[in-house]
Amino acid sequence: MRKKTQLIHGGVSRDPYTGAVSIPIYQASTFKQDGVGNFKYEYARTGNPTREALEQLIADLEGGARGFAFASGMAAITATVQLFRSGDHLLVTDDVYGGTFRVMDKIFSRFGIEVSFVDTSDPETVRQAIRPETRAIFVETPTNPLLKVTDLAAISGIAKENGLKVIVDNTFSTPYWQNPIEHGADIVLHSATKYLGGHSDVVAGLVVAKDEQLGEELHFVQNSTGGVLAPHDSWLLIRGIKTLGIRMEEIEQNTAQVVRFLTEHEAVGKVYYPGLTDHPGHDVHQKQAGGFGGMVSFTVESQEKALSLLEKVRYFTLAESLGAVESLISIPALMTHASIPVERRHELGIEDGLVRISVGLEDPLDLIEDLEQAMATSEIHV
Numbered sequence: 001m002r003k004k005t006q007l008i009h010g011g012v013s014r015d016p017y018t019g020a021v022s023i024p025i026y027q028a029s030t031f032k033q034d035g036v037g038n039f040k041y042e043y044a045r046t047g048n049p050t051r052e053a054l055e056q057l058i059a060d061l062e063g064g065a066r067g068f069a070f071a072s073g074m075a076a077i078t079a080t081v082q083l084f085r086s087g088d089h090l091l092v093t094d095d096v097y098g099g100t101f102r103v104m105d106k107i108f109s110r111f112g113i114e115v116s117f118v119d120t121s122d123p124e125t126v127r128q129a130i131r132p133e134t135r136a137i138f139v140e141t142p143t144n145p146l147l148k149v150t151d152l153a154a155i156s157g158i159a160k161e162n163g164l165k166v167i168v169d170n171t172f173s174t175p176y177w178q179n180p181i182e183h184g185a186d187i188v189l190h191s192a193t194k195y196l197g198g199h200s201d202v203v204a205g206l207v208v209a210k211d212e213q214l215g216e217e218l219h220f221v222q223n224s225t226g227g228v229l230a231p232h233d234s235w236l237l238i239r240g241i242k243t244l245g246i247r248m249e250e251i252e253q254n255t256a257q258v259v260r261f262l263t264e265h266e267a268v269g270k271v272y273y274p275g276l277t278d279h280p281g282h283d284v285h286q287k288q289a290g291g292f293g294g295m296v297s298f299t300v301e302s303q304e305k306a307l308s309l310l311e312k313v314r315y316f317t318l319a320e321s322l323g324a325v326e327s328l329i330s331i332p333a334l335m336t337h338a339s340i341p342v343e344r345r346h347e348l349g350i351e352d353g354l355v356r357i358s359v360g361l362e363d364p365l366d367l368i369e370d371l372e373q374a375m376a377t378s379e380i381h382v
């Protein structure tokens, strides 16, 4: 089955009980047993048919054995890290999503799980950071907001040699463009709040395990800790995923046009986009993913200029999040990455005048005109 077909017919594509073409929202917390212990579903934290349809769908899309749906991307990441124990050490991509940094640095540190943040775009750095107690490498590619790219096959090779698990946050590329399990990953996770939902109306997280054994362990954590996704939100995600392919294809075209405009604009300094041939991760990304996605970051002269640009745009919505039908704009240093200490932010290259956009499905000419007028007026005011 090809990807676009799988988005619609993967998982449980119609209700086995009624034939309904859209999986019903099974708004039920418990299920009648035909005698003690004789049941298909028991209690909805353990399993719910609507959530299960979504979980099978994401497992199919990522080419894994089992899928799991959580109440947010952070709940998905938390459950995944709960596979490990006190004394274990993890290697994590250095410019990882701010919330991932925070949960590792401030929460899991309380439970004795040690984390080193390393530049995973350089496999040698990763190899050298491995300690006897290292258990896994947690990779985000491309990253947020500098779109740094990690070579998944190279990292998986190093992990295999050292008996480590590879966990990939695939939020930015989506399963439409990139399937980390094909490149050797053991666990793939998503903030489904972003492209998978796609309409800025649901907060959710998904995890896929490569094999049954890891799947069993993850199900044990999911059922024990209970951060499951509700039936209605599961249904919203299934609905969003049906159009993922067509959205990602269109976003790819729109982004290419916006990036061309930005690279030619005199008020723009650097443009970070893996689709640019001079982007350091261009070749690696092209090798492991089918598209470059809709996330672009660029610098303007100062934070004042960035703030002025944000005030003047009409079609780009000033908001956190990404991956929706609406184009969004943000200043990472003040918003998504505010929880990262300032020295560390500068170390990572997240400048004060860095602007991040998530290109949506508006007409790209309107998006370009919008950026153009916002940058023009901001110059007059200086």
Ligand SMILES: *Cc1c(COP(=O)(O)O)cnc(C)c1O
Residues within 6 Å of the ligand: 072, 073, 074, 075, 097, 099, 100, 140, 144, 169, 171, 172, 190, 191, 192, 193, 194, 203, 204, 205
């Ligand atoms: C948003 C995001 C998360 C966290 O997901 P939530 O659904 O907001 O909890 C994790 N990783 C990446 C890359 C994200 O963009």
